[in-house]
Amino acid sequence: MGADLIIKDLHVNVEGQEILKGVDLTINKGEIHAIMGPNGSGKSTLANTLMGHPAYEVTQGEIWFEGENIVDMPPDERARKGLFLAFQYPSSIPGVSVANFLRTALNARRSVQDGDGNGNGKRRGVSVREFRQLLKDKMAMLKMDEGFARRYLNEGFSGGEKKRMEILQMAMLKPEIAILDETDSGLDIDALRIVSEGVNQLTGPDLGVLVITHYQRILDYIKPDRVHILVAGRIVMSGGPDLALELEQRGYDWIKEEVASNK
Numbered sequence: 095m096g097a098d099l100i101i102k103d104l105h106v107n108v109e110g111q112e113i114l115k116g117v118d119l120t121i122n123k124g125e126i127h128a129i130m131g132p133n134g135s136g137k138s139t140l141a142n143t144l145m146g147h148p149a150y151e152v153t154q155g156e157i158w159f160e161g162e163n164i165v166d167m168p169p170d171e172r173a174r175k176g177l178f179l180a181f182q183y184p185s186s187i188p189g190v191s192v193a194n195f196l197r198t199a200l201n202a203r204r205s206v207q208d209g210d211g212n213g214n215g216k217r218r219g220v221s222v223r224e225f226r227q228l229l230k231d232k233m234a235m236l237k238m239d240e241g242f243a244r245r246y247l248n249e250g251f252s253g254g255e256k257k258r259m260e261i262l263q264m265a266m267l268k269p270e271i272a273i274l275d276e277t278d279s280g281l282d283i284d285a286l287r288i289v290s291e292g293v294n295q296l297t298g299p300d301l302g303v304l305v306i307t308h309y310q311r312i313l314d315y316i317k318p319d320r321v322h323i324l325v326a327g328r329i330v331m332s333g334g335p336d337l338a339l340e341l342e343q344r345g346y347d348w349i350k351e352e353v354a355s356n357k
């Protein structure tokens with residue numbers, strides 16, 4: 095059994111324009127990777143591509159997830175198999191409550207976990223009682239108000255509430271690989287700590303995490319094993335946690351210069 099998520103020479107077009115120009119990245123369960131990089135460098139493009147968003151066209155390369163090339167796999171199947179994306183700009187679903195949404199998502203995920211991996215297994219749907227208890231526990235972990243579960247998904251949620259909602263979803267679904275796209279943006283200091291602690295409680299040998307962020311701050315809480323710098327659609331530098339600190343102090347210009355001089 096190789097690594098859990100292997101991205102090989104990934105090229106991605108958006109609206110006919112090449113945004114990712116050959117990304118290589120391997121993430122194993124139990125590892126935390128961070129991606130940093132200037133605005134527009136392609137970080138969210140990478141996240142959206144991994145989830146199979148139809149606007150992102152893979153023109154070259156491969157994405158291996160648990161031994162299977164998933165480039166042509168539809169997004170819902172990727173999610174059921176345990177790939178999870180917390181969006182930078184989550185959209186709302188009017189008329190669907192948080193609890194209903196989570197229960198549906200959990201049932202879909204469980205059918206894969208218990209089955210043959212293709213959703214063909216015995217469907218061990220989560221019972222109402224089990225679901226309520228699980229939701230209660232996870233919401234307590236994230237210090238969320240119980241009334242939250244009855245609200246419509248993301249409708250009128252504050253920035254911080256949306257982020258907490260995503261971590262709640264992650265806690266409920268127990269993905270294999272989670273991609274957090276700027277989960278820290280818009281969080282006040284307390285919320286950042288709560289959300290990070292939530293993520294930390296979920297990390298362990300069964301979960302690989304890719305944290306996309308602009309700021310070193312969240313990495314004080316969620317300690318990355320590796321930090322990668324994405325510039326203009328390519329990972330131009332990788333290092334340990336110190337790289338994030340160095341970026342905070344020096345910005346991106348020195349990296350861009352170094353990349354230019356190596357061309």
Ligand SMILES: Nc1ncnc2c1ncn2[C@@H]1O[C@H](COP(=O)(O)OP(=O)(O)OP(=O)(O)O)[C@@H](O)[C@H]1O
Pocket residue numbers: 108109113131132133134135136137138139140149182
């Ligand atoms: N759906 C889309 N339609 C049009 N252009 C897009 C789309 N998605 C991404 N792009 C373009 O691709 C480039 C990379 O965008 P992306 O969102 O991946 O950057 P990013 O690194 O996440 O930036 P930020 O740090 O600002 O979040 C940008 O020029 C952006 O305009």
Ligand SMILES: [Mg+2]
Pocket residue numbers: 137138139182275
């Ligand atoms: Mg982005």
